[in-house]
Amino acid sequence: MADFTSEFQRFIALCNEEYLIKYANKGIYNRSIKEMEKGMTISYEFGDDYVECALSDDSVCRLHADINRFSCSCPSDKICKHVIISIVYYAQNHLQAGAETAEELATYKPDFSWLLQLQPTHISKAFTPAQLEEVLFRLDYLEEMEIVETSFLTMTLRTQDISVSFDSESEIGKSMCTCKAKGNCLHKLEVILRYRAMHQLQDREQLQASVTDVSYETDVVAEAKSLIAEILGIGLAKLSQTICTRLELLAIAAHNGNLPRVEKDIRGIHGELNLFFQRHVKFSTEALLDRLSRVYLSLIAIEKIDHTEAKKQLLGSFKSKYHMVPQLSLYALGANPWETRSGYKGITYYFYSLSDQRIYTYTEARPVYYEGISFSFKDSYKGKVPWGELISMEELSHSQVILTQAKTNREQRLSSSEDTRLTIVPRDNIEELDLGKVLVGDWSSDWKDTAGDMFETALDSVFILKANKFNQVEFDQKTQQLLLTIEDEQCHSRQLSISYQGEFARNIRHLEQNKRLLELRDVYLLVQKIGDGLYPISIMQGKSLTSFKLDL
Amino acid sequence: MEELYSFTENLTDWQERLLLKGIHKFDRQDLQELKKLQELATEYDMSFLASLIEDLQVEGNRYLQEVKADAELLTQQYLYVVQYVNMMKKPMTRSL
Ligand SMILES: [Zn+2]
Ligand SMILES: [Zn+2]
Numbered sequence: 001m002a003d004f005t006s007e008f009q010r011f012i013a014l015c016n017e018e019y020l021i022k023y024a025n026k027g028i029y030n031r032s033i034k035e036m037e038k039g040m041t042i043s044y045e046f047g048d049d050y051v052e053c054a055l056s057d058d059s060v061c062r063l064h065a066d067i068n069r070f071s072c073s074c075p076s077d078k079i080c081k082h083v084i085i086s087i088v089y090y091a092q093n094h095l096q097a098g099a100e101t102a103e104e105l106a107t108y109k110p111d112f113s114w115l116l117q118l119q120p121t122h123i124s125k126a127f128t129p130a131q132l133e134e135v136l137f138r139l140d141y142l143e144e145m146e147i148v149e150t151s152f153l154t155m156t157l158r159t160q161d162i163s164v165s166f167d168s169e170s171e172i173g174k175s176m177c178t179c180k181a182k183g184n185c186l187h188k189l190e191v192i193l194r195y196r197a198m199h200q201l202q203d204r205e206q207l208q209a210s211v212t213d214v215s216y217e218t219d220v221v222a223e224a225k226s227l228i229a230e231i232l233g234i235g236l237a238k239l240s241q242t243i244c245t246r247l248e249l250l251a252i253a254a255h256n257g258n259l260p261r262v263e264k265d266i267r268g269i270h271g272e273l274n275l276f277f278q279r280h281v282k283f284s285t286e287a288l289l290d291r292l293s294r295v296y297l298s299l300i301a302i303e304k305i306d307h308t309e310a311k312k313q314l315l316g317s318f319k320s321k322y323h324m325v326p327q328l329s330l331y332a333l334g335a336n337p338w339e340t341r342s343g344y345k346g347i348t349y350y351f352y353s354l355s356d357q358r359i360y361t362y363t364e365a366r367p368v369y370y371e372g373i374s375f376s377f378k379d380s381y382k383g384k385v386p387w388g389e390l391i392s393m394e395e396l397s398h399s400q401v402i403l404t405q406a407k408t409n410r411e412q413r414l415s416s417s418e419d420t421r422l423t424i425v426p427r428d429n430i431e432e433l434d435l436g437k438v439l440v441g442d443w444s445s446d447w448k449d450t451a452g453d454m455f456e457t458a459l460d461s462v463f464i465l466k467a468n469k470f471n472q473v474e475f476d477q478k479t480q481q482l483l484l485t486i487e488d489e490q491c492h493s494r495q496l497s498i499s500y501q502g503e504f505a506r507n508i509r510h511l512e513q514n515k516r517l518l519e520l521r522d523v524y525l526l527v528q529k530i531g532d533g534l535y536p537i538s539i540m541q542g543k544s545l546t547s548f549k550l551d552l
Numbered sequence: 553m554e555e556l557y558s559f560t561e562n563l564t565d566w567q568e569r570l571l572l573k574g575i576h577k578f579d580r581q582d583l584q585e586l587k588k589l590q591e592l593a594t595e596y597d598m599s600f601l602a603s604l605i606e607d608l609q610v611e612g613n614r615y616l617q618e619v620k621a622d623a624e625l626l627t628q629q630y631l632y633v634v635q636y637v638n639m640m641k642k643p644m645t646r647s648l
Contacts, residue, residue, distance in 0.1 A: 229627050235574025285568045290638050293631040300628065 004049055004065065011065040012095055014110070014167075015087050019151050022165060022176060023067050024079045032084035042089045053086035061086055068174065112153040114170035115192060116199050120206035126172045127189050132207050135189045137323040137410075139204070142355055145194050155191040159326040159404075164191045220253050224262055225299045228269070228292055236285075241277050244270060265295040271344070322407040322415045329354040329425075331433060333464070333526045334538025334547040335397040337377045337504075345375040347550070349397050350462060350526060350537065353412075357436035359462055362414040364393070377503065381550055386416035391424065398545050400427040427543045430524050439464045439524075443492040461529045462537070465494070470517045475508070482508045484517070484536065486525070496527060496536045498548060507552040559592050560637060567634055575623050575630060583612050601640075604633050 021029050041056045051063045061072035061082045070083045124132060144158035152165040164187050166175045177187045196203060227250060231239060247270040254263035268291055275283035330351035339345045346365025353360050364383075366375040381394045387403060401424055407417040414420075440463045467486035471493060475482050481497040488494075498508060511517065524540040538547040546552065566585050570578065586609045593602035611626040 229624065232571065232627055232630070233574055233576045233623055235570075235577065236572045238574060285571060286564065286638075289567060289571055289634055293634040293638070296628075296631050297635060 005046060007065040008046075008051060008063075009095060011067075012087060012091050014151055015067070015091065016151060019067075019167075020084055020087065022152065024084060028079070028081055029084060032081040033088065035081060036085045036089060040085060040089070042086055044086075044090065044094070051090075053082075053090075055082055055085065063087065110149075110151050110153075110168035112149070112166060112168060114168070115153070115166060115195055116201060117170075118172075118192070118196075120203045123172075123189070123192065123203065124207055126184050131184075131186050131189055134323050135186055135193060136204060136207060138190060138325065139193060139197070140356075141325050143190075143194065143326060145191065145198075147195070155195060157187065157190065157326070160187070162187045164188050220250070220259055220262060221299055221302055224250060224254070224266060225296060225303075228296045228299075231269075231273075232292065236276060239273075244273060244277070247273070262299075265291075265298070269295065322409050322417070324419070325406050325408055326404065328360065328403045328406045328408070329400075330360060330403060331400050331428065331430075332397050332545065333359070333540070334545055335381070335393070335550055336528065336537045336547065337381075337549050345377075347377060347380050347393070349393065351414075352433070352435065352438060352464075354433070357434070357438065358412050359438055360408065360412040360414055362416075377550065385422060386418075387420040387422040390422060394550070396422075397547060397550075398427075400425050429542045430540045431522075431542070435464055439466065441466075443488050443490075443494055463527060463529070465525045465527050467523055467525055469521055473512060473515075473517050475512045482512055484511075494534060496525070496534045498535065504549045507549055510552050511548070556596055559589075559596060560640065562592075563589055563633075563637055567630075567637070570630065575627055578612055578615055578623075578626065580616070583609060583616070586612065601633075601636060604629075604636055608633055 017029070043054045045052045045054075049064060053061050053063060055061070059073045059082045061070060061074075061080075063070050063083065063086060067079075070079065072080050072082050074080055074082055127135075143160070146156040146158060148154045148156075152167055154163055154165040156163040162178055164175055164177045172184055172188060172192070175188055177185050179185055179187055193203060193207075227243075227246060231243060247266055251263050251266040251270065254260075254266060269288075272283070272288040272291055274280075276288065330353055333350040333352055335347050335349045337345075337347045344365050346363055348361050348363045351360045351362070352358075364380050381397075382392050385391055385393055385396050387406075391399070401422050403414070404421045404423070405417070405419045407415040407420060409415075443465070465486070466488065468489050469487055470484060471487050472483070472485040476497075479497075479499075481499050484496045484498070485493055486496060498504075498511070520539075520541070522541070526537040526540070528535045528537055536548055538545055538551075540546075566582070566589065570582065586605055590602050590605040590609065593599075593605060608626075608629045611629045615621045615623060615626045
């Protein structure tokens with residue numbers, strides 16, 4: 001009994017104005033105080049682990065030494081004015097009674113060290129694997145976090161404008177988030193991990209391990225393997241076109257099983273076979289055979305590998321997942337239209353992210369081999385941006401913007417998420433940006449080679465070159481390419497080429513005939529490296545930008 | 553150099569013919585062609601490729617002799633050879 005009384009008094013002492021407003025709200029708190037001041041009286045009767053409070057307005061409520069446990073005779077199931085009045089009245093009329101307690105209470109300071117003592121296993125149990133994965137991804141991005149200690153430890157995520165408050169009771173479940181979501185939300189996890197990281201606690205590895213249960217569909221892998229074996233077994237000469245339907249179904253199964261890599265491979269095979277059935281000039285037995293063998297052998301590798309992390313890499317499930325990033329500040333670098341052998345057509349937009357100094361892409365593409373599906377570069381370019389429809393894609397590709405709630409994956413591809421909002425800001429001069437590693441300064445060295453796969457258009461190696469001037473612009477009849485020779489300050493020169501494509505023939509002719517390129521000085525070029533070739537996408541100077549294939 | 557080129561061409565031709573007619577129709581004549589290709593590979597000092605082709609012959613033989621043979625191992629071995637040859641050719645034929 002005596003123990004409960006002091007426990008209760010300690011609890012009451014904690015219940016200052018701030019605390020009560022946080023648990024209830026300002027409205028209820030103010031109304032309660034007003035009503036109490038009108039002359040309310042309360043009598044308290046202590047039980048084993050509760051106090052029964054009889055209010056002079058005839059309502060009765062029961063309190064424990066815990067803000068989450070109470071009951072009241074009134075119909076409200078949330079914290080009501082009676083509970084607040086009972087707490088405040090007790091604090092004002094009974095707490096000061098024992099001087100000893102008051103002194104003890106005055107020096108009482110809430111302790112939040114439990115947040116640092118939590119074990120990673122405890123944290124991973126309180127949240128879902130999806131939440132863990134999402135937040136571990138977010139930790140790579142800078143976020144300004146404000147920490148205030150009162151009777152609560154309140155942490156505010158500035159860009160997200162979200163606050164989470166913890167009390168000194170060591171339970172994540174008792175913390176409160178301004179997002180008002182039920183249960184343990186992402187924000188709670190994010191502030192806990194950021195707070196722990198600030199105190200040199202590194203949880204990443206252990207938490208990462210808890211999310212690596214590969215949920216991949218063994219059946220899909222086996223079926224993909226046997227379908228390829230069937231194609232090879234029957235042979236192209238006797239192959240029925242119904243195989244296309246089966247490939248498409250399998251691609252859907254792979255998609256649903258979160259096997260994006262397999263899905264892409266199956267669609268690639270589907271694309272090649274479509275070319276074959278259409279007797280398309282672009283069909284090549286060599287390319288089909290290469291693709292079939294690569295996919296088949298990688299499927300065998302997936303079956304053999306035990307290590308989950310490697311398996312995830314092979315399946316691609318880890319890479320393609322999109323996560324929310326609170327804010328991205330993006331400087332547009334231009335746009336590039338493309339078409340693949342497998343029958344996809346699209347435009348990829350490039351951006352330089354000022355905070356993390358990496359290139360982000362956004363791609364709009366369609367599989368044009370389906371009947372009735374067409375894709376016009378021009379319509380797509382003139383179409384509205386997916387994030388709030390404020391401006392066209394063309395305008396976006398010349399702007400500087402801030403995206404909030406952007407969704408992106410580990411390859412810095414942006415998704416067209418409806419939650420993402422776009423704000424246009426004045427465009428900086430390219431000369432004034434710190435382009436980090438994206439600007440390749442040393443032309444003499446060999447650039448890192450990346451696989452130039454026609455089917456993997458969005459993930460390619462793209463960087464910026466600063467050219468002193470153009471030395472030469474000419475069209476090469478043999479290779480059907482426009483060749484641009486550029487030179488840097490040290491007089492190193494490099495050849496860039498733009499390959500001839502029917503739709504862009506006009507642009508190429510324009511570039512060839514127009515001698516203006518030769519007059520330009522100190523320009524920045526966004527360049528894509530495929531194989532050993534360098535292909536320019538856009539040219540920039542000051543605030544201006546021109547995408548070679550789309551803007552001329 | 554030219555001979556080497558024509559050797560890879562021959563190997564590729566055989567691979568593409570099999571893709572067209574189907575692995576299930578693998579026959580004695582394929583075995584003979586493989587034998588010739590293996591000898592040439594050895595002659596050009598491409599011992600790894602030669603051993604891959606040899607393994608392919610072993611699987612081909614097994615496929616032809618067993619009554620209820622399935623083509624899985626034959627398919628796998630065939631694709632190993634395809635991949636290896638593609639890897640060899642890549643630097644020469646890389647194009648956009
Ligand atoms: Zn009440
Ligand atoms: Zn929240």
